[in-house]
Amino acid sequence: MTEQIRPDRYTRRDEDEGERLDRQWNELLQELRLAQTGTQILFAFMLSIAFTNRFQDADTFTHDVFAGTLIATALAMGLFLAPVSFHRIVFQRRLRDRMIPIAGRMASGGMVFLVLAISGGLLLAIDVVTSRPVALVIVAVVLAWFIGFWYVLPAFVRRTSATAE
Structure with a gap:
């Protein structure tokens, strides 16, 4: 589903469509x-954790969490860098109106993988200093906190703002 851009949304800023696209890209x-x-x-x-002696002696759960976290981090990094590659490939083709929504989705996907990577990294660290069940509860609470502030609150504000217009 694509968001409809109303002309008055960007003309209120005294900018034409090209300037709006430039601003959105810069943001x-x-x-x-x-x-x-x-x-x-x-x-x-x-990456550095895998080469420590303590990690080599860790259990399967720790190795599995590490692998998932490393993969989530790599995917997040890849999605955050993808708009740069995208821009290089379509540069000077007058495709910014198509590039920005796609690059925005890449960034949003990167944020999903980043929150998973942060949660996995936190689980690895907390598991060392507390019992595993306590670590899992703490990470679940932190994950809920991230979801609340990164997704639920913005979605609520967006929804209530849309109904107010």
């Missing part, structure tokens, strides 16, 4: 810069 790039940096640091950290 997306700013968001991606934040997300990419954190994800790349998490990915590097995750």
